[in-house]
Amino acid sequence: WKLQAIISCTHPKRTYINSNGEREITTWDLVDDTGSINLVAFNLDSYILPNKLFEGKSYEFIGLSIKTVDSIYKKLSHDYQLIVNKTTKIRDITMAFKYQLTYNFTHxxxxxxxxxxxxxxxxxxxxxxxxxxxxxxxxxxxxxxxxxxxxxxxxxxxxxxxxxxxxxxxxxxxxxxxxxxxxxxxxxxxxxxxxxxxxxxxxx
CATH class of the missing domain: 2.40.50.140 (Nucleic acid-binding proteins)
Known part of the structure; x- marks a missing residue:
């Protein structure tokens, strides 16, 4: 499957330590005419992709994994996130969709x-x-x-x-x-x- 979306936000890189040493994570907000979802890249992908993915630009993503979001790290209302893996391919595209900010207010x-x-x-x-x-x-x-x-x-x-x-x-x-x-x-x-x-x- 593939996804075409605009990057609306690049979050600050986050680091953590596990048994393999220091690791890093980068997260982006993706938007299309159906809503928004987070894209997450770890380690080498987290190091490389911030130089290839830019806010306001459109991309086609192929081969992403889907995973539920731990509420502690939630950045959007969506319960799922997309994960970059070894099979993921990304290319620049032009989309007819134009991102406009919309609200869904909670009292x-x-x-x-x-x-x-x-x-x-x-x-x-x-x-x-x-x-x-x-x-x-x-x-x-x-x-x-x-x-x-x-x-x-x-x-x-x-x-x-x-x-x-x-x-x-x-x-x-x-x-x-x-x-x-x-x-x-x-x-x-x-x-x-x-x-x-x-x-x-x-x-x-």
């Missing part, structure tokens, strides 16, 4: 009943903006922006990281936010919302 009053690590879209108002903080963890620098959002009297903490945090130039108190691909997380005994590299944000 904040539904968040408590959804599984942790669910990926949702939200449309909320900012009550408090605690500003930006920066730091370094394990040699990697980070930027964080914590805000308090509400929708129809339901309140929740939202944390934006790195590029999303940097995109906000000033205070956004009382602004309306539309966000796509927000993860439901757990912190200090309550559910929170967390941005990811593929989170899209619109300030109204």
């Amino acid at each position: 904040l009053n539904e968040v408590e009943n959804l599984p942790l690590n669910s990926i949702i879209d939200i449309n909320v108002k900012v009550l408090r903006d605690y500003g930006t903080t920066t730091g370094i963890t394990n040699g990697n620098s980070w930027t964080r922006r914590e805000i308090h959002v509400s929708q129809d009297q339901v309140h929740m903490k939202l944390t934006l990281w790195n590029e999303q945090a940097k995109k906000i130039p000033t205070s956004i108190i009382n602004k309306e936010l539309k966000l796509k691909n927000i993860k439901i997380d757990w912190f200090n005994g309550s559910r929170t919302l967390v941005g990811m590299p593929n989170t899209s944000m619109s300030i109204v």
Whole structure:
């Protein structure tokens, strides 16, 4: 089987250690007119493919494997992901499909009943903006922006990281936010919302 899709996001490379030593993973978001799904490459493929796959470009993929997604590593609402393997072939193509951002909003009053690590879209108002903080963890620098959002009297903490945090130039108190691909997380005994590299944000 084959898949034709556009790359809408390249996630930061991730490393891990197992009995064979240090390994690496790269993940992309693929979109077509039916929805979105993650493409995942390990080790040598993870090293090579970021120089061949670019955001906004169209590709045809042949010979991918299909695997369920561990919720901890979920980046899209899809329950499956596509894995690059030794038989995979990829080529550049031109697609008639033009990617346009669409939302499937979840109300904040539904968040408590959804599984942790669910990926949702939200449309909320900012009550408090605690500003930006920066730091370094394990040699990697980070930027964080914590805000308090509400929708129809339901309140929740939202944390934006790195590029999303940097995109906000000033205070956004009382602004309306539309966000796509927000993860439901757990912190200090309550559910929170967390941005990811593929989170899209619109300030109204």
